[in-house]
Amino acid sequence: MDLSDAYANGPFIAHADSYPPRWADAAARLRADMAADGRLREGLSYGPGGRNRFDLVLPIDTPRGLLVFVHGGYWMTFGRADWTHLAGGATARGWAVALPSYDHCPDVRIADITLQIAMAVMAAAVEVSGPIRLAGHSAGGHLVARMLAPGMLPEAVAGRVDHVMPISPLADLRPLLQTQMNQTLRLDPDEAWAESPVAMAPPQVPVTVWVGGDERPAFVDQARWLSQAWRCPLVIDEGRHHFDVIDGLADAASPITARLLD
Structure with missing residues (x-):
C-alpha cells in the first residue's frame, strides 16, 4: 500500500504555498531586530559540516535556561534561519533559544541527523547554563524525542533536560517505508524501527506530545502512538493543522509556549 497521500500535508492545507514565504519573512524580521539589539549569535559550530551550525537567540536578561527548537521538513528541507520567529515566545519569557540546522537526506541518513x-x-x-527544554516539529519532533534515548546525550547534559515537547512528531518511521519520499530518505526496515521513538523505553523526563486537531489522520495517529508508548500527556490543539500548529511558539502568552516553559 502506498501511504504517500496519508503523509502529504500541503495538498490538504488551504493556501499551503503561502506558508514558507510567511515563515521566512517573520524569521527575517525577528533576526534583524535581535541582531540590532545584540541578541543574535549566528552560525555557531557544533560539528565539521557546513550545515552543522546553530543560531542562538538571547533574552534581554540572563537566561532562565535553554530551549532547543529543531525544525521539520521531513529531514529534507529548511534550516535554522527559516524559524527564528519561533524563538519570540521563549525569549520574551527569559529563555535563550538555539535553532540548529542539519544535513539533509539523501546526503546523510536519518540516523546521522x-x-x-x-x-x-x-x-x-x-x-x-540552567535547565534545558527541547521542542521540535514534525521530523524535528522525531529528533527531539530521540534525544531521550539512553546514552544519546552525556549525563551532564541529559540531566539538565527537564521537559521535551515533540510537536506533530513522526514517532514510528515504518509507515514511511511505503511512501515515495523514501526514495530520498532511503530508510530500510531496520533503521526505520531503530530510529522510531515508539521503540524506545518510556523516558524519565517529562514529555508533552502536541498535535493539531485538524492535522492529517496519520499525524494524529503518530502523536497518539508516542503518547501511548511513553505514557505521557497528549494535547490535541483543536483547529490547528500541520503548518500553523507551531505558530504559538512565537507568542509568549500562547498555550503551547506556556505548556513548554512553565
Whole structure:
C-alpha cells in the first residue's frame, strides 16, 4: 500500500504555498531586530559540516535556561534561519533559544541527523547554563524525542533536560517505508524501527506530545502512538493543522509556549 497521500500535508492545507514565504519573512524580521539589539549569535559550530551550525537567540536578561527548537521538513528541507520567529515566545519569557540546522537526506541518513542534533544540543548547552527544554516539529519532533534515548546525550547534559515537547512528531518511521519520499530518505526496515521513538523505553523526563486537531489522520495517529508508548500527556490543539500548529511558539502568552516553559 502506498501511504504517500496519508503523509502529504500541503495538498490538504488551504493556501499551503503561502506558508514558507510567511515563515521566512517573520524569521527575517525577528533576526534583524535581535541582531540590532545584540541578541543574535549566528552560525555557531557544533560539528565539521557546513550545515552543522546553530543560531542562538538571547533574552534581554540572563537566561532562565535553554530551549532547543529543531525544525521539520521531513529531514529534507529548511534550516535554522527559516524559524527564528519561533524563538519570540521563549525569549520574551527569559529563555535563550538555539535553532540548529542539519544535513539533509539523501546526503546523510536519518540516523546521522539524529547524531547531529545530539551534537547541537551538547554545543548549545555549553553556551547557556540552567535547565534545558527541547521542542521540535514534525521530523524535528522525531529528533527531539530521540534525544531521550539512553546514552544519546552525556549525563551532564541529559540531566539538565527537564521537559521535551515533540510537536506533530513522526514517532514510528515504518509507515514511511511505503511512501515515495523514501526514495530520498532511503530508510530500510531496520533503521526505520531503530530510529522510531515508539521503540524506545518510556523516558524519565517529562514529555508533552502536541498535535493539531485538524492535522492529517496519520499525524494524529503518530502523536497518539508516542503518547501511548511513553505514557505521557497528549494535547490535541483543536483547529490547528500541520503548518500553523507551531505558530504559538512565537507568542509568549500562547498555550503551547506556556505548556513548554512553565
